[in-house]
Amino acid sequence: MSPTTGAEPGPDARAGRPPGRARRGLPDGSGLSSSEGRRAPSVTGRVFSILEAFDGDHRALTLTEIARGAGLPVSTAHRLVGELTGWGALERGADGAYRVGLRLWEVGSLAPRSVGLRERAMPILEDLYEAVRQNVQLAVRDGHEIVYVERLAHPEAVRVFSRVGGRWPLHPTAVGQVLLAHAPPVVQESVLTERLVAYTPKTVTDPAALRRVLAAVRRDGVAVCDGMIDLMALSVAAPVRGEDDTVVAALSVVVPSPSEGGGIEPRTLVPAVRAAARGISRALGAPTATRSDAVARPGGPRAGS
Amino acid sequence: MSPTTGAEPGPDARAGRPPGRARRGLPDGSGLSSSEGRRAPSVTGRVFSILEAFDGDHRALTLTEIARGAGLPVSTAHRLVGELTGWGALERGADGAYRVGLRLWEVGSLAPRSVGLRERAMPILEDLYEAVRQNVQLAVRDGHEIVYVERLAHPEAVRVFSRVGGRWPLHPTAVGQVLLAHAPPVVQESVLTERLVAYTPKTVTDPAALRRVLAAVRRDGVAVCDGMIDLMALSVAAPVRGEDDTVVAALSVVVPSPSEGGGIEPRTLVPAVRAAARGISRALGAPTATRSDAVARPGGPRAGS
DNA sequence: CCTTCGCTTCCGGTGAACGGAAGGAACCCT
DNA sequence: AGGGTTCCTTCCGTTCACCGGAAGCGAAGG
Structure with missing residues (x-):
């Protein structure tokens, strides 16, 4: 095989492939191995x-x-x-x-941030799933990316690119925006100075615009992303808080985008998503989720029915 | 190929570990660290x-x-x-x-035998869960133990000891009996010569009796375990087959034991469990699951192996 | 104060890890 | 059949990364 094999990071990447970590190239005997490819010799x-x-x-x-x-x-x-x-x-x-x-x-299933979280969230995710019959996702932040911890997908729901255990950047996803909006300031600034990749024409790539989006997310308690990764899909996400009241995860529902003829009015999803996220927060012992204010009132935790 | 290709890894490093919690010998400073389970020094x-x-x-x-x-x-x-x-x-x-x-x-979530299987089984597990509103479990065999790959538990269902990622021995669980009944003969014989731990008075511990149970499981296409781990619980399990028609997993429903006043007649669960298991088999591409005979009535074709 | 306990850093000796090279088994394509 | 390719496995001399006792630190607690 000629020495050209993995030089480019993403020659194989199809349409919706997340920015997986740069695949390690061959030792690349071209002398100049440089400092970048820091390979741990251990x-x-x-x-x-x-x-x-x-x-x-x-x-x-x-x-x-x-x-x-x-x-x-x-x-x-x-x-x-x-x-x-x-x-x-x-x-x-x-x-x-x-x-x-x-x-x-x-061994991986002992990770508190995935399975531990999942165990407590599952019943509520199921209820939400039953209510909307679409895609329901639960994700946490790891560095500058989100990691999907759970995903329930209806066979006839709009197709999404996420996968349990999969990673995506923060800025173009509703869960990512929620997690970024509540991340430590250091992380936010760091992300805002990175290059924000555009996946569709609708993706937010301007730092100032993203900053406004994050402020809105904090104010409203939800993030709504229409066609930022896939023009066909719209997602609504809300924060999940842990014992110390910090945001530990985010929950989202993905439905067909109304601009592409989706039949669901996204605004009707907001209360359900917010209520479910609060329900999980309560299950995790979040202090503010046990108070009864803050959420408007449409529908209890059980999101309909 | 080499001696170890395919089939079971004979010597098997972890077969020796007792299934229960017992584990980890403390260093116990008594100098005599012995040669017992010395670990590879790599x-x-x-x-x-x-x-x-x-x-x-x-x-x-x-x-x-x-x-x-x-x-x-x-x-x-x-x-x-x-x-x-x-x-x-x-x-x-x-x-x-x-x-x-x-x-x-x-990384663990890339394991085909857990998450790969889970992804295809999930919709059917959900349907079954909705139908019975009890505990639904999916497990695979690893050596002489079962490993639970997925578990859906209704908050009000009978409490079970299993956990996603948890291990149990084969003989006292319905899923274990199904997996053992369809395991390679080497494994079966090996298990039958081990000491079969009793968890309750109802646990099968006699090798001859277990052998009869396994034959019945193969004949009927289901296993029913009443109070073999926990006197309060009864479980019904059926085999899930993969592309090559071998049994790759088992599915079970756990309900309150009728002898303890459970309200559900176990026999009514059998068709649902069997149908769900067949549904998953079909989703995995099992050849026999696409035909429509074979399971219609007890005493069907399959018995051998 | 001193003791205890757990975590972190340091550093010289040594044996485990390294990887080139060769052998072997399939599986092409003539 | 024969030569070529690819992939897997084994071998073995060299060397360097790993090892772990010991000492230093900080916090808790008596």
């Missing part, structure tokens, strides 16, 4: 780079693919993958390809 | 032992607790935990305790 670092070779579009990899993706010699990859497989972090299928193993998932 | 092995220090009852650990649990010197644990935290496999809370991090959960 064993642990190498193990991580192996795990990072797997992502939503690459769930099954051969040894050689792993080695290439992780930037490791095959013999090294072979040894480490062998250990990973022995423990159960990876599994080898009958086809010889490696996949992420059950044991690793099992 | 860096990777140490990292695994750190991850293993976390479990359902220990989701937040201090550095010292991790070191003790993993059987490592504090300074060593400190260095490795530092690397794990830097990558995101662990997170350190404001209280100084370490928890499993989002990044690790994220």
Whole structure:
């Protein structure tokens, strides 16, 4: 294979592919390996780079693919993958390809910010899902990105690009805007100085405009994003607060965009989303969610019916 | 291929671990660290032992607790935990305790046997959940144990001990019996020669009796466990088949045991559970689930294997 | 005050990890 | 059949990253 293989970050990326972390290129013997490609020379670092070779579009990899993706010699990859497989972090299928193993998932399921949160939120998510029969999503912030923790999708609902465990930037998603609006100021400023990628013509990319959006989100307690990632979809999100009353997650509903002929008036979703988010906050022990003011009044926590 | 290709990883590092909570021998300073379960002295092995220090009852650990649990010197644990935290496999809370991090959960969510399966099964699980309004569970087998992959619990349903990501032995659970009944003969024999722990007086512990139960499960296409783990609960499980028509998972419903005054007649659940399991099998592309015979009445074709 | 406990840093010796190279098994395409 | 390609596995001498005891720190508590 000629040396051109992974030079470009996203030659394979289809339409709606999130800005996944830059895939590590080959060692790239062109001398000038520079400082950027800071590769941790530790064993642990190498193990991580192996795990990072797997992502939503690459769930099954051969040894050689792993080695290439992780930037490791095959013999090294072979040894480490062998250990990973022995423990159960990876599994080898009958086809010889490696996949992420059950044991690793099992440990991951102890993460409080994902499964812990999910456990308490699930009943309310279900109620909301039953009420709207569309896409319902729950996400948390990790650095400058959101990570989807749970997603309930009706088969006939508008198609969305999110995936449980998937990452997206903060600025073009309703959950992201909610989480950013309530993030520490350092994070906000940092994001506002980054280049804000446009996914559609409707994406907010101007820092000043985004700043206004965030202020509105804080004021209204909801974020509404129409066609910022996909012109067909509109999403409404509200913040979920934890014990110390900080925003720990965001909840959203995604419906067909009215500008594309969606039949749902987004404004009717706002009370339901806000109520469900408050319901989860209460389940988490948020102090303000136990008071009874603040929410207008349409519909109780059970969002209809 | 090599000796270990395909099939079960025979030697299996983790088969020895008793299914219950019992785990983690404290260093117990008695000098005699023995050779008992000595862990591989590789860096990777140490990292695994750190991850293993976390479990359902220990989701937040201090550095010292991790070191003790993993059987490592504090300074060593400190260095490795530092690397794990830097990558995101662990997170350190404001209280100084370490928890499993989002990044690790994220990689784990790429495991085909958990989330991959879950994604396709979810709509059907939801339908079943709506229909019965009780506990609905989905589990796979890993070695001599089951691992719960998904669980929907009604707040007012009978309380069960399972947890997403949790492990249980095969013989006392309905899902376990289904998975064991369709496991490779090697696994079955191996389990039948183990000591079968009794959780209640009703637990099957006699190998011959279990063998008859498994035959019945294969014949009927369902397993029914009444009070084998918890006298209050009864569960009904059915097999889920994958593309190659092997049993890849099991689905169950848990209701209050009729002998304890539960209001539901278990027999009425059988068709619903069986139908849901077939629905998931079909979603996974199982050949027999697309035909319309085979399960119509007990004593159908399938019996062998 | 001193003690205890847990976390962090330091540093010299050493053995585990490294990876090039060679061997082997499939699987192409002539 | 034969030569070419790709991928996996094993081997082994070199070296450097890992190891962990010890000491320093800060906080809690008696």
